[in-house]
Amino acid sequence: MKKNTPQRLKTAVLMLLVLFICKTNSQAQSPDSYIFGDALPDAPELSARGEYKVGVRTLEFVHKGQVDVLKSKGGVDAIYDRPLKVEVWYPANLADNEKEIVAYDQVFGVSNDPKRPLIPFQFTGRATRDAKPKTGVGSFPLIVVSHGYLGSRLLMTYLTENLASKGYVVVAIDHTESTYRDASPFQSTLLNRGKDILFVLNQIAELAKPKSKSFLEGLADANNTALIGYSMGGYGVLNAAGAGYSQQAANLFATMTGGSKAIEVRTSGNPEYIASQDNRIKAVVAFAPWGMQRGVWDAEGLKGLKVPTFFVAGSQDDISGYEDGIKAIYKGTVNSDRYLLTYMNARHNVAPNPPPAESYKPERARDYAHYSEPAWNERHINNINQHFVTAFLGIQLKHQDFGKYLLLQPNSNEKNWTGFPPRSSVGLELLHEVPAK
Structure with missing residues (x-):
């Protein structure tokens, strides 16, 4: 027995070493294989990808005859043709040799800031460029996505790809003069968000018609x-869906633009705004919508939002505000069946992709901060967003039986939420209000 002990010890040590190496290699390889939006082990149930393979294409539109507020002077508005690039994700048919993988081109930096020059980079997604669309199964509900200021149509690919895999056509807009590549003064974003969204909705509707050859x-x-919508995108989707801007917002805009009244057509009570109400819009998801602290919204304007709405916020949001910002908007939309999901102690970045690996450098700290959420794991936030947006839109657009995922104890710390792995639904709050009678 004693003679075999050294050999047994040697064998045991060798086995432990092999297990250690395998585990270490597995841990080292796992982050490399992760793609934004993949479900982590603690992801809630509905964050998983859907049944469809995903295709992706880029389209370019031109919105003709728009107010060029950046060139308006003395209350006289200049006019231009406004280009808009969009990314479209959709259920696809893939050939045997096609892989569900795509490289997205993005940039760090800000085009009008010499201290933050544009630096291109790529990141990977789970979609196939220019794949054939899925046929023989009918049409799919449409989702239009609006990014923050500054941002891009690729800011939330974890969500856009995920929703397409569940049977939606998802269209994300590059809002001209509001992206990293063409950053411009804020008044363009104030004016154009709602208008861009409705224009793109109309363009997609035309391309979806019979004989369009699209x-x-x-x-x-x-x-x-x-x-x-996220941040200024949240500001835009609320307006596109029925929440008119206040007269205070119009006054602020006029001050910023030397007297332009162009935004008045998006204010509550304006006949042109009332005529623009679009009954094709059935639901809204607003991540950290901006404007309440600046008087953009008032009680009358918020009453105009009547479609079901799912708000998402961080309780420490220092951009849009929380108690007197996002939560105040939630309380004020009294004619909407609405929810408010709050990430406790989170700030503003409750919607974007996680920080790309290229931002993990000291000189790119500001770019890293544009994506990162200090108190939360961004990948976990992404999975939670996928889960709740899937439940909410599944109910509103597909009449799916997902009610149990939203009928929850408000405080997630008191009872583990339905659909979440044990001990994983912490630091969250979900409020719900029905329309006023």
Whole structure:
């Protein structure tokens, strides 16, 4: 027995070493194989990808005859043709040799800031460029996505790809003069968000019509549309869906632009704004919508939002505000069946992709901060967002039986929420209000 002990000890040590190496290699390889939006082990139930493979294409539109507020002077508005680039994700048919993988081109920096020059980078997604659309299964509900200021159409690919895999056509806009590549003064963003969203909705509706000869023909159901927006995108989707801006917002805009009244057509009570109400919009998801602290919204304007709305916020949001910001908007939209999901102790970045690996450098600290959420794991936030947006839009656009995922104890610390792995639903709050009678 004693003679074999050294050999047994040697064998045991060798086995432990092999297990250690395997575990170490596994841990080292796991982050490399992760793609934004993949479900982590503690992801809630509905964050998983859906049944469809995903295709992606880029389209370019031109909104003709728009107010060029950046060149307006003395109350006289200049006019221009406004270009808009969009990314479209959709259920696809893939050939055997096609891989569900895509490289997205993005940039760090800000075009009008010499201290933050534009630096291109790529990141990977789970979609196939220019894939054939899924046929023979009818049309899919449409979702239009609006990014923050500054941002891009690729800011939330974890969510856009995920929703497309669940049977939606998802269209994300590059809002001209509001992206990293063409950053411009804020007044363009104030004016154009709601207008851009409705224009893109109309363009997709045209491409989805019979005989359009577009890949979207018969694929997108624009009569069954949801809007998703983050920050200034949240500001835009609320306005596009019925919440008119206040007169104070119009006054602020006029001050910023030397007297332009162009935004008045998006204020509550304005006949042109009332005429623009679009009954194709069935639901809204608003991440950290901006404007309440600046008087952009008032009680009358918020009453105009009547479609079901899902708000998402951080309780420490220092951009849009929380108690007197996002939560105040939630309370004020009294004619909407509405929810408010709050990440406790989170700030403003409750919607974007996680920070890209290229931002993990001291000189890119400001770019890292543009994506990062100090108190939360960004990947976990992404999975939670996928889960709740899937539940909410599944109910509103597809009449799916997902009610149990929203009928929850408000404080997630008191009882583990339905659909969450044990001990994983902490630091969250979900409020719900029905329309006023």
